[in-house]
Amino acid sequence: MEEYSTRLNGFLNARNTIEKIISETxxxxxxxxEVIKMTVAAMLASGHVLFDDIPGVGKTTLVRGLARAVGLDFTRIQFTPDLMPADILGTSVFNQTTNDFSFHKGPIFSTIVLAxxxxxxxxxxxSALLEGMSDLSVTxxxxxxxxxxxFFVLGTQNPLAFEGTYPLPEAQLDRFLMRLTIGYPEFDDEFHLIYQNDLSDQVNLVNKVTDQLEVQRLKQLVKQVHIESNVATYALNIVNETRNRAEIKLGISPRGTLALIQAAxxxxxxxxxxxxxxxxxxxVILPVFSHRLILEDEYVQTIQPDDILQDIISEVDIPIR
Structure with missing residues (x-):
């Protein structure tokens, strides 16, 4: 009983820490x-996040604020058409003094990386990010x-309708635990934004409320979260539905299933x-699954993955405790 009480207190303390992170961000x-909360959940699940949205809604600002709140090393990489893999990973430079090559690490060697x-x-x-995102290493x-x-990658991307963009391949998309959309602010929130100081000043107002050791402790607590067999079965029933829909060419893989459970x-x-x-x-289904579904060609222009997932959720029986 005492052990259970201690564990429960650990989860409640974790919630307080997470609420502080969200509040500061x-x-x-x-x-x-809610977007911030999902981002924190992805971090604690040792996953990565892809922000898919139009320019100017605060994707970069959110990541900067989160990095400051958790007190982790942060690097931003601005992706452009002329960016090379070595600009991300680093390169070997010849040292005339030692008559040998020495490796200069690139910006990927950080804790939080904003792509x-x-x-x-x-x-x-x-693809220079692929090995790091999946194996926590680079060659x-x-x-x-x-x-x-x-290591935590937060990528931002603009809709493909904008000029000068290259769609992410399926293998790259699958490395992101969640795909999130910030969207336009509510009217009152945007009105308040007008009277804020410069956003760079706002980032400086974010206080560090935790550190890397605490983040690691929270990650260990994630592993202790229990999932009953009937809830796991419910999740699998949803996964299997994605593999048997006429509109879907490629349903959720076993890696996607594990991503759902870890995110949950x-x-x-x-x-x-x-x-x-x-x-x-x-x-968590929509953030985890929407970018993993590949639709049949005839449905790509008429149906969104989120709509199909909502239909599946409404059709699959919910377990009764």
């Missing part, structure tokens, strides 16, 4: 607490380098809960 982007406008770079440059000139154990556990922790509910599964 919300100083720079008003009215988007800004990732779809403006060529597929070759985009350069035959040498193997480990990345920070809490992390999101439960943000609520101070030590178990996953069917409601939690429903809340």
């Amino acid at each position: 919300s100083k720079v982007i008003i009215g988007k607490n 800004d406008e990732i779809n403006r770079a060529t597929p070759r440059t985009q 350069i000139d035959g040498n193997h380098f480990k990345l920070d154990p809490d 556990k992390a999101y439960s922790l943000t609520n101070g809960e030590n178990y996953v509910t069917p409601d939690t599964i429903q809340q």
